[in-house]
Amino acid sequence: MDEKIQDINRELMLDANATAGLLQEIFGVEMTASHTECANCGNESEMGTLLAFTHGPGIVLRCSACENVMIRIVQTPDAIHLDARGAVYLKMVRAKRVRPADLSNDALGG
Numbered sequence: 001m002d003e004k005i006q007d008i009n010r011e012l013m014l015d016a017n018a019t020a021g022l023l024q025e026i027f028g029v030e031m032t033a034s035h036t037e038c039a040n041c042g043n044e045s046e047m048g049t050l051l052a053f054t055h056g057p058g059i060v061l062r063c064s065a066c067e068n069v070m071i072r073i074v075q076t077p078d079a080i081h082l083d084a085r086g087a088v089y090l091k092m093v094r095a096k097r098v099r100p101a102d103l104s105n106d107a108l109g110g
């Protein structure tokens, strides 16, 4: 990639917090504090620290250490396509479950 294209890409780069809403829609939980590991360099970080490129036909999240493509997301009218082969793992922390004893009568509609 020549330097001019790299400069343009840098100008379009965001941090992954900019994709927080989409990530939450896909995974069903808040993801920016979720841990992940780069399959290329082994850098472990929070999803929100990845480098986000959102101006293409899809979204690309790159490692903040080595810039390896970790996650690619493309949305079509029918589906969301997610390629995460650049990540060793994505750790999603479970939302705390609400136990029946925690529910008040109001929450149950009674």
Ligand SMILES: [Zn+2]
Binding pocket: 038, 039, 040, 041, 042, 043, 063, 064, 065, 066, 067, 068
């Ligand atoms: Zn990396």
